Amino acid sequence: MKPDALRGHLDALLLATLDGRELHGYAIIEALQLGSGGALDLPTGTVYPALRRLERAGHVVSDWSTVGGRKRRTYKLTSAGQRALRAERSAWREFTSVIDGVLGGDGKWAQA
Amino acid sequence: MGTGLIDDYVTDLGSRLQGSRRQVRDLLTETRDSLSDAVEAHLDRGLDEEAAQRKAVEEFGPVREIAGEYQAELAVAYGARTLALLAVVLPVMHALWEMGRMYFIGPWQDFGGPVPSWYMWVAKANDMTSGVSAGIALVALVLGRVLARRFDAQLLARLAASVALLSLLVVVLGNVAILGATWGLDPQRLVQSFPMSVASFATWAVIVRLGLLARRCLSCATIVV
Numbered sequence: 001m002k003p004d005a006l007r008g009h010l011d012a013l014l015l016a017t018l019d020g021r022e023l024h025g026y027a028i029i030e031a032l033q034l035g036s037g038g039a040l041d042l043p044t045g046t047v048y049p050a051l052r053r054l055e056r057a058g059h060v061v062s063d064w065s066t067v068g069g070r071k072r073r074t075y076k077l078t079s080a081g082q083r084a085l086r087a088e089r090s091a092w093r094e095f096t097s098v099i100d101g102v103l104g105g106d107g108k109w110a111q112a
Numbered sequence: 113m114g115t116g117l118i119d120d121y122v123t124d125l126g127s128r129l130q131g132s133r134r135q136v137r138d139l140l141t142e143t144r145d146s147l148s149d150a151v152e153a154h155l156d157r158g159l160d161e162e163a164a165q166r167k168a169v170e171e172f173g174p175v176r177e178i179a180g181e182y183q184a185e186l187a188v189a190y191g192a193r194t195l196a197l198l199a200v201v202l203p204v205m206h207a208l209w210e211m212g213r214m215y216f217i218g219p220w221q222d223f224g225g226p227v228p229s230w231y232m233w234v235a236k237a238n239d240m241t242s243g244v245s246a247g248i249a250l251v252a253l254v255l256g257r258v259l260a261r262r263f264d265a266q267l268l269a270r271l272a273a274s275v276a277l278l279s280l281l282v283v284v285l286g287n288v289a290i291l292g293a294t295w296g297l298d299p300q301r302l303v304q305s306f307p308m309s310v311a312s313f314a315t316w317a318v319i320v321r322l323g324l325l326a327r328r329c330l331s332c333a334t335i336v337v
Binding site for chain 1: 138139140141142143145146149150153171172173174177178181182184185188191192256260261265
């Protein structure tokens with residue numbers, strides 16, 4: 001999937017990746033790639049500014065901790081982040097339902 | 113594990129960034145960690161050391177593009193820090209100056225005889241500037257947090273820098289106005305109380321320091337990486 005198509009959804013993808021768990025940067029990137037079956041092809045470096053943006057918005061908090069013997073910055077959702085994720089999921093369901101109603105018809109209008 | 117390409121990438125990235133030293137260091141540490149993790153993952157998949165490093169760097173993204181995104185975040189963070197500082201320091205500085213004035217000089221009407229009404233108007237306006245400027249900074253800080261995800265980081269950083277400079281300009285104008293008014297009324301009053309002359313000098317030193325921070329905010333927000 002093209003990076004430009006993903007950029008607008010990166011915040012929501014990161015919120016969803018952090019749902020119910022605390023992860024460091026590279027673990028987030030791996031989880032994103034795993035969750036998409038490797039289809040998410042975004043420069044991994046763009047994840048860190050996006051995490052900072054979410055932190056600035058109060059949707060995630062970060063802290064330095066030791067993971068696997070190395071000091072890492074780990075991120076987790078705040079309650080505001082949980083609310084934002086619920087809103088993102090709801091907006092996404094509405095969006096896909098509307099688009100699918102038009103695009104997902106396999107040309108049935110043309111056949112009618 | 114060698115880190116030649118990783119080191120080169122992180123060094124190149126670091127040389128393009130401007131902001132709080134701690135935040136730049138944190139971002140670069142995180143970048144190095146991420147690249148090292150990626151190299152380990154690629155080594156586990158069977159790539160040799162050099163190929164693993166090259167792939168990790170390629171996946172991370174072109175350094176110029178990544179530096180642009182990092183710099184925007186650093187600039188916003190620097191702007192927020194400066195606004196927070198203005199919101200706290202300006203009212204505290206004014207309160208301390210007023211406490212000193214009451215202790216060493218007393219009420220204005222007791223200071224070298226009665227003053228005309230226009231002078232009192234300038235003095236009252238100057239008294240308000242610190243509160244107004246701190247209020248502007250505080251509102252910008254809160255709005256910046258609310259709008260964090262809706263606005264481009266670079267735009268937010270430029271707005272923060274502009275608000276910081278505007279806030280300081282208001283304070284500078286207030287201070288210049290009262291100095292000019294006092295000079296016009298009676299220049300002797302400017303040096304009549306030595307402790308308050310020292311306090312005024314300290315006030316200007318703080319304003320200059322805050323001005324340098326605000327200018328650096330603007331530089332962080334407009335630098336081309």
